[in-house]
Amino acid sequence: MRIICLALLALLYNGLASAQTNLITDIQSRKTTSLNGTWQHIVDPYETGFYDYRYKELRENHGDAYWNTDVPKDKSEKKEHGYNDKYTLQVPGDWNHQKPEFVFYEGTIWYKKSFDYSPTKAGSRYFIYFGAVNYRADVYLNGKKLGMHKGGFTPFNFEIPTSLLKEKSNFLVVKVDNKRYADEVPTLNTDWWNYGGITRDVKLVELPQSFIQDFVLQLKKPIAGKAPAAMPDAEGYVKLSGFKPGETITVEIPELKFKKQIPATGELTELSFKLPKLQLWDTDKPKLYTVKVKTATDAIEDKIGFRTIEAFGKKVLLNGKPLFMRGICIHGEIPQDVRRAFGPADAKQLLGQAQELGCNMVRLAHYPHDEAMTRMADSLGILVWSEIPVYWTINFGSKEVLGKAKAQLDEMITRDHNRASIIIWSVGNETPVSPTRTDFMHSLITEARRLDNTRMVSAALEVNYNSGKSMNMIDDPLGEFVDLVAFNEYLGWYGGLPNECRKTNWGTPYNKPLFISETGAEAKTGFHADSLTRFSEEYQNWYYVEQLDMMKRMPGNYVGISPWILADFRSPKRNNPVYQEGWNRKGMYDDKGNKKKAFYTLQAYYNEMKKKYSSKK
Structure with a gap:
């Protein structure tokens, strides 16, 4: 493996995560104190606690800054903010599902956690570790700023000056801002819910000097x-x-x-x-x-x-043997609770459902999932495609945006580079073809290989359907640089009807393995009609019957498929008032955990492919 000094990367990305120390890995084997649980909060849509009335960032010692104590030093001191047990949120957890008024909220919420701490050994060093915060986190301890981090799905940590940590009455404040911006990663437009909050574990880490x-x-x-x-x-x-x-x-x-x-x-x-x-x-x-x-x-x-x-020639080899990936895409969401997924119990539910479907692989879309997912995939023997949220139409011409994408790529790979289950690092999804975009994505591919050359690197490409022609060629110029040519196709849902599959074939000019990274159709559980009726379980099942029959004509470099998606998930883009109501309904399971008809069609195909490839071993 080509080794690089990650400390140098921190210099390259200076300013993206100000004051952030380099990431500490293997947190589960460290001396830690959990700061999960109940946190007090202040909702601050105008960011009054961060900016003055001239919209300048407040000074560190400003009494009305929300990171400072809310306890007046005497009866004359003015305090226009306060933390109270009347207003609390649970950490880890998104704020959207915890209170009805936060369902659609995008903006700033301040979190505060009070705690005592007794060091176990003199001369130790201390860090605050966050599994993920969506999207921007400004972190303060006892009125002093530790640092800022951007990126909603990757871990980060800050070192605490020894003199700052007290044995009694510490107060940790985190300003969490999940507003979407054109120059962030992801950008303004996504097809998933923008869950805000401290969504993964928070830990105080105690370590020796060296x-x-x-x-x-x-x-x-x-x-x-x-x-x-x-x-x-x-x-x-x-x-x-x-x-x-x-x-x-x-x-x-x-x-x-x-x-x-x-x-x-x-x-x-x-x-x-x-x-x-x-x-x-x-x-x-x-x-x-x-x-x-x-x-x-x-x-x-x-x-x-x-x-x-x-990726060797037209095959993917696991331990030198041909591999067929029986996959499914998964969002980091628990549908029955309408919340962001975190922790081992959620990982067990999602990966258990994938196993029941017959999968040996999952595509974790469209961002790095909780560490519990990749660790459980290791123990279950499930292969993983892990991806950063370079999605649709981010600003490909911006060096700053490229730096933010590289920082998230670095954090994703650093956290999980010992996970055997991860076989693909993905640098993005459905990015529109242009020379500027290809240069941007190529730079990310180069960076991924520099960080880790033991795995494949890919991206989910989108296709243009060649109406009236029998062959669809995946000829995106990014195919020259990836190890695995992966593409998303929805023939029969976004293009024509499912019977279009009968006269369609797929190919690529690149002498590389070919993988279908998405395909799917929507169905509302319990809505039954003839197979021509959109959103019925019969239409979705017909879609899969035709798609899987088309797979039998795939070329010899076809190495697998990961349909969209394991379970219905929330999306503000899906607004049919009868069948969607803010849900993407392409799941094999619905939002209550019920299986749709298409589940059994895909399951039968996977059982067939498992037998076929088992006989080759």
Whole structure:
């Protein structure tokens, strides 16, 4: 793997996440204190607590700034804000589903959490870690700003000055702003609900002065389509914060009786060694090994699966064997509660539904999902396509927007680079073809490979239907740069009727694997009619019957499909008052967890493809 110093990336993106320290990974194995639970809040649509009446940012010591204490020092001091248990929200959680008045709210809400903290060891360093906040987060502790972060679906952390943290009565304030802007990622126009809030875990992390900030260990990228050797090459790096010359790093995999000591070469120490004979991770047997990394002052561990993945010629090879991806797209949403998904219980529901459908792969659309999803996918043996929200019509000509996209790409890959389940990093969805856009996307692909060259890199391309012609060619110029040519097609829903599939074939001029990253039709559960009636379960089922019959004519480089979508989800763009009512109804499950007729049609196809590919092993 090509190794780069992530510290240099922070310099490249300076200003996008002011004062942000580099991301700390493997939070589950650290000394942490949860700050989840009940937080007080102030709704601030005019951002009165952030700007003065001239719309200038308030000074740090300004009494009416909402990040400062709301307790007057005496009876004469003016205070025009206050936090009260009358107004509270639960963290993690979006604000939209917690109170009826917040369903459509886009703007600023201030969160406040009071807590006490007793350090467990003298001389420690402290960090505030957020799993995700949508979209902009300004973070303050005891009246002092720790930093700002943009990006609604990736983790971040800030270091706390030791003198700032108190044993009693700390108050943490987060200004959360989910307003949409033309120069953000994603941009103004999306087809999903803009859930605002502190949507994932918040933790106070205590670490030694010199600690293991990050490490990655994966099998080396295979050569020319070969399966891993009996003693395969592994490589990666260990990143230290507070490096001291003369330090030694120990890497241990107890089950393999493997232990190796490596002299630290600096902040970043490269790893390269052969592993004893091991059981490879795959979808049938998702074997995970406990990997321990230690220094004189710190120790962390993670459960890691070892496998190889590559696009080789017209095939995708997992551990050197041809792979057919029986996929489904998933939004990070729990429909029955109409809320953003987070945590292991939600991951179990969503991935369990995918398994029941017969999937061995999921496309996590259109943004990085909660870490519980990728970790559970590791344990279940489900392959993952992970994506950043470069979606539709962002400002492809802006260097600033490119920097924001790269920052989210960096955070997505850094968090999950040890997840065996992730086989595809995606840099975007349905972006309109132009030279400016292609340069933008190519830059992201190059960046993804520089961060991690052990996985495939792709993007979901859109198609133009060639009316009256039998062949649709996926000839987007971005196909030259991706490993996997993936495309979204809705022939029979957005173009004609499903019987159009009978005379349509697909191909690409690129000698690469071909993958259908989306296809689908809407149906309201319980609405039954003839198959020509839109929004009926019969129409959706007919759509899948015709689509899957068309798949039988796909060329030899066809390697899988991930239909849109696992479950109905909320979208402000879907406003048919009878059949949608603010819901995208393309799910195999409805918003109550009921299966639609098309579920069983797709399930039967997946069972057939599973048998076909099992016989090839």
